[in-house]
Amino acid sequence: MRKTLMAGSLVVVCVAILATDYVGAERHPFAARAAAEQKRVTAARLERKNRDNAVAWVLIAAAAAFLTFAKGLVGPAKVPVRGDRSATRGSRADEGVRPTLAAAPELDLEFVDQVVAKIGRGKEAGIPLLQAIQNHYRYLPDEALRRVCELTEITPAEIAGTSSFYGQFRRSPVGEHVVRVCHGTACHVSGARQITEELRRYLAIPDGEDTDAARLFTLDEVACLGCCSLAPVLMVDGHTAGKLTPATACDALKVTA
Amino acid sequence: MKRRAAEIRIGMGSCGIASGAEAVRDALVRAGATVKTVGCNGMCHREPLVEVVEADGRVLTYGNATPEMAKSIVRRRGWQAEAPALQGQRIVLENCGIVDPLNIDDYLERGGYRALTMSPEEVIAAISESGLRGRGGAGFPTGRKWALARSQPSAVKYVICNGDEGDPGAFMDRLVLESDPHRVLEGLAIAAYAIGASEGYLYIRAEYPLAVRHTREAIRQATERGLLGGLRLEVREGAGAFVCGEETALIQSLEGKRGMPKLRPPYPVERGFRGQPTLINNVETLASVPWIVRHGAAAFAALGTGNSRGTKVFALAGKINRGGLIEVPMGVTIRQIVEDIGGGIRNGRAFKAVQLGGPSGGCVPARLADTPIDYDALAQTGAIMGSGGLVVLDDRDCMVDIARFFLKFTQSESCGKCTFCRIGTKRMLEILERLCQGQGRPDDLDKLETLADYVSRGSLCGLGQTAPNPVLTTLRYFRDEYEAHLHERRCPAGRCPALIRYRVNANCIGCTLCAQACPVGAIAYRPYERHAVDDQLCTRCDMCRQACQDDAIEVI
Numbered sequence: 157m158r159k160t161l162m163a164g165s166l167v168v169v170c171v172a173i174l175a176t177d178y179v180g181a182e183r184h185p186f187a188a189r190a191a192a193e194q195k196r197v198t199a200a201r202l203e204r205k206n207r208d209n210a211v212a213w214v215l216i217a218a219a220a221a222f223l224t225f226a227k228g229l230v231g232p233a234k235v236p237v238r239g240d241r242s243a244t245r246g247s248r249a250d251e252g253v254r255p256t257l258a259a260a261p262e263l264d265l266e267f268v269d270q271v272v273a274k275i276g277r278g279k280e281a282g283i284p285l286l287q288a289i290q291n292h293y294r295y296l297p298d299e300a301l302r303r304v305c306e307l308t309e310i311t312p313a314e315i316a317g318t319s320s321f322y323g324q325f326r327r328s329p330v331g332e333h334v335v336r337v338c339h340g341t342a343c344h345v346s347g348a349r350q351i352t353e354e355l356r357r358y359l360a361i362p363d364g365e366d367t368d369a370a371r372l373f374t375l376d377e378v379a380c381l382g383c384c385s386l387a388p389v390l391m392v393d394g395h396t397a398g399k400l401t402p403a404t405a406c407d408a409l410k411v412t413a
Numbered sequence: 414m415k416r417r418a419a420e421i422r423i424g425m426g427s428c429g430i431a432s433g434a435e436a437v438r439d440a441l442v443r444a445g446a447t448v449k450t451v452g453c454n455g456m457c458h459r460e461p462l463v464e465v466v467e468a469d470g471r472v473l474t475y476g477n478a479t480p481e482m483a484k485s486i487v488r489r490r491g492w493q494a495e496a497p498a499l500q501g502q503r504i505v506l507e508n509c510g511i512v513d514p515l516n517i518d519d520y521l522e523r524g525g526y527r528a529l530t531m532s533p534e535e536v537i538a539a540i541s542e543s544g545l546r547g548r549g550g551a552g553f554p555t556g557r558k559w560a561l562a563r564s565q566p567s568a569v570k571y572v573i574c575n576g577d578e579g580d581p582g583a584f585m586d587r588l589v590l591e592s593d594p595h596r597v598l599e600g601l602a603i604a605a606y607a608i609g610a611s612e613g614y615l616y617i618r619a620e621y622p623l624a625v626r627h628t629r630e631a632i633r634q635a636t637e638r639g640l641l642g643g644l645r646l647e648v649r650e651g652a653g654a655f656v657c658g659e660e661t662a663l664i665q666s667l668e669g670k671r672g673m674p675k676l677r678p679p680y681p682v683e684r685g686f687r688g689q690p691t692l693i694n695n696v697e698t699l700a701s702v703p704w705i706v707r708h709g710a711a712a713f714a715a716l717g718t719g720n721s722r723g724t725k726v727f728a729l730a731g732k733i734n735r736g737g738l739i740e741v742p743m744g745v746t747i748r749q750i751v752e753d754i755g756g757g758i759r760n761g762r763a764f765k766a767v768q769l770g771g772p773s774g775g776c777v778p779a780r781l782a783d784t785p786i787d788y789d790a791l792a793q794t795g796a797i798m799g800s801g802g803l804v805v806l807d808d809r810d811c812m813v814d815i816a817r818f819f820l821k822f823t824q825s826e827s828c829g830k831c832t833f834c835r836i837g838t839k840r841m842l843e844i845l846e847r848l849c850q851g852q853g854r855p856d857d858l859d860k861l862e863t864l865a866d867y868v869s870r871g872s873l874c875g876l877g878q879t880a881p882n883p884v885l886t887t888l889r890y891f892r893d894e895y896e897a898h899l900h901e902r903r904c905p906a907g908r909c910p911a912l913i914r915y916r917v918n919a920n921c922i923g924c925t926l927c928a929q930a931c932p933v934g935a936i937a938y939r940p941y942e943r944h945a946v947d948d949q950l951c952t953r954c955d956m957c958r959q960a961c962q963d964d965a966i967e968v969i
Contacts, residue, residue, distance in 0.1 A: 278669075279669045280669045287652065323653030324653035341802065341818070344581075344818050349910075358932075379579060379826075382583075383431050384584055384728055385457035387731075
C-alpha cells in the first residue's frame with residue numbers, strides 16, 4: 157500500500173514537472189531576438205531538455221513500479237499456496253474470524269419446551285421435534301434430547317434409535333459453516349471425488365473427521381442435492397454453487413468469509 | 414379473448430436460483446419490468462432462463478441470462494430463436510415454467526381444480542383405463558391400487574404422496590413440487606375422493622426446502638378456497654433416509670419410528686398408517702391424475718406402447734450437452750433421448766452407456782440404445798424404468814467405478830434389517846473396492862454374481878432386492894472392464910485413482926499451466942521445458958489435465 161502510494165505520487169510529480177516545462181517553453185522564432193538573448197534562451201532550453209530527459213526516465217520507472225504494486229492491491233486476491241497448510245490456516249486466522257463453540261455454554265432448553273408445546277407430545281411428533289431442535293441448535297444436544305424424553309411420550313431408546321437412523325441428524329456440534337458436497341450420480345461422474353479431496357486438503361481436515369481445526373467449516377458428503385444439470389455441485393449454508401472444478405470449489409467457500 | 418400484455422417469466426426453481434436467477438430478477442425489476450416468477454420448465458442447462466411471452470403468443474427465450482442482459486430483455490433485443498428442445502405432449506410438466514407456483518389463480522386459470530362430476534367408481538375406472546402405472550419405480554397399476562384401497566371397509570383411510578426422492582441423479586419430484594404444487598395436491602384430492610379418505614400427508618425430502626415451502630403454501634391457499642373437498646393435508650419432511658422411499662418404511666417414518674420396511678402383505682392399502690388402509694402414490698403419478706380426469710383416459714392411453722401408457726418424466730444428466738427435465742411419451746428410444754433431446758455427448762466424446770433408475774437400476778450400453786423406454790423392454794436389459802433418473806456416461810467413465818458408487822450408496826442406506834442386504838452389500842462393496850484398487854482376487858467376479866443373487870433373494874424390500882442391479886448389468890455388458898481391473902490391474906477408462914498415472918507427452922509447450930494448477934506441487938515449475946509429473950506426490954486429482962490447453966497430459 158505505502159509503496160503504491162509513493163510510486164503513484166512520484167508519477168504525479170514527474171508529470172507535473174514535464175507539464176510546466178512544456179507550458180513554460182518559449183516558442184518565439186530566434187530571428188526576432190538579439191544574439192545574447194538567443195544564447196540565453198538556448199542555454200535555458202538545453203538545461204530544461206536535459207532535466208526533462210532525466211525526469212522522463214524516472215517517470216517510466218515510477219509508472220512501472222506503480223502498476224506492479226497497484227496490481228497487487230486491486231488484482232485477484234492472493235491465493236494461498238495450496239498444499240501449504242500452515243499458510244492457508246494462517247491467512248484465515250489473520251482475518252480475525254473467531255473460532256466458535258470453544259466451550260459449550262449452558263444450553264438454553266427454553267426452546268425445547270416451546271417446540272414440544274407447538275408440535276405435540278405423541279410418538280409421531282418425534283421426527284418433526286428432532287428436526288426443529290436440529291434447526292435451532294444446529295445439532296442434537298444430549299440435554300435437549302433428554303428434555304424431550306421428559307416432556308413427551310417418546311422414550312430415550314426410541315429417540316436414540318431415530319436420531320441415529322436418519323442421515324439428517326447430527327449428535328455432535330458443527331462448524332460455523334456447513335459445506336455439503338453432492339455425491340449424486342451426475343456429480344460423481346463429473347468429479348465430486350476430486351472436489352471433496354481438494355476441499356479436505358484446502359481446509360486441512362484430518363482423515364476421519366469432518367470439521368477443520370478452527371471449527372469454521374464442516375464438510376458433509378450428501379447423496380443428491382437435485383441440481384444434476386449443474387454438476388458437480390456443492391452447497392455452503394443455503395447457497396448452491398455449480399459447475400465446479402476443484403479450484404472453483406475452494407473459491408465457493410469464500411462467499412461465507 | 415382478452416388481449417394480454419407481454420409477460421416476462423423467470424425460472425426460480427432450485428437450479429435457477431443456484432445459477433443466479435435472483436440477481437437477474439432484481440436487475441429486471443430495476444429495469445422497470447413486471448416479472449413473474451415461475452418454476453422451472455426443465456431446460457436446466459439454460460438456467461437462468463427468462464422467457465418473454467408477447468401479447469400475440471410469441472415466446473422469446475433468453476438462456477443463461479445475466480443481470481447485464483436485463484435492459485436488452487426489456488427492449489426485446491438479443492433473444493435466442495431457440496426452439497425448446499423438449500417438444501411433445503406434456504402432462505406432468507404441463508404447467509411447469511408457466512404458472513407461478515405460489516399463485517393459485519394461475520393454476521385455476523389453466524383449468525386446475527375443476528369440479529369432479531364423476532363418482533368415485535368412475536374415477537377409478539378412468540384411471541384403470543388410462544393404463545397409468547406407478548411412476549415411483551415399481552410400476553404397479555395405479556387404478557388397481559386405488560380399487561383395492563376403495564374396497565377396504567374401514568371408515569378411516571389415508572392418502573400419502575411419496576416425495577422422498579432419494580435416488581441420486583433424479584430430481585423430477587423436486588421440480589414438480591417446486592413449479593406446480595397445486596397439480597400434485599389436486600391429484601391427491603382426487604385420490605382421496607376416489608378411495609374415501611379424509612386425511613393426507615405429503616412426505617417430502619428435507620433436502621428440498623423450496624419444494625416444502627411451495628407445497629405448504631399451496632395447501633394453505635387451496636384449503637382457504639375450499640378446493641380440497643374437506644381433505645386435511647399436511648407436509649412431513651423426510652429426514653434423510655433413502656429407504657423411506659419404500660412405502661412401508663415411509664409409514665414407519667411418519668409414525669415417528671426408524672424407517673425400516675415391513676413384510677408385505679399386509680399391503681399398506683389394507684393396513685398402513687396407524688393401522689388403517691393407506692394409499693401411497695408417487696408425486697409424478699399423482700401429477701398425471703388431474704390431466705387424465707380432465708382430458709379422459711383415452712387421451713392418456715393414446716400415448717405410449719404396450720403395457721406402458723402415457724408419458725414419463727426423466728431427469729437427464731451426466732455427460733450430455735442439454736441436461737434437464739424432459740417428458741417423453743413411452744416408447745421413444747434411449748438414442749432419441751440422448752441424441753435428439755439431449756443434444757449428444759458433451760465435448761464430442763463417445764456415448765458409452767446410460768444409467769437408468771439409480772441404485773435400483775442398471776446401465777444400458779450404447780449398443781442397446783435403440784431399446785424403447787417402456788417398463789417391459791427396460792426390464793429385459795436388466796435395468797428398470799425406476800423413478801426417472803437418466804445419467805449419460807461417456808468413454809471416460811469406468812463401469813466398475815459406477816457399480817462401486819451405487820453399491821456404496823445402497824450399502825450405506827441399507828436399514829440393516831435383513832442380513833443379506835446388510836452384510837451382503839458390504840461384502841460386495843469390498844470386492845468392488847478391491848477391484849478398483851487393483852487388488853482383485855481370481856474368483857472375485859464369480860463371488861460377486863453369487864452374492865448378488867443371495868442379496869436380491871434374501872431381502873424384504875426393493876432396496877435390497879434391486880441393490881445388485883448396477884453390478885449385474887455392468888458385469889453383463891462390460892465384463893471386459895472388470896477383467897482388465899482384475900487380471901491386468903488396469904482401468905481402461907482411466908478413472909480408478911489407484912490404477913492410473915499421469916504423464917506429460919510431447920505436446921507440452923512448457924507453459925506451466927499444469928504446474929500452477931497442481932495442488933500438491935507434483936509438477937515442477939520449469940517454463941519452456943517439457944513438464945513432468947512426480948508420481949509419488951500426485952493425488953490423481955485431474956486438475957493438471959483440465960488445466961492443459963494442449964492435450965499434453967495423458968492418463969496411462
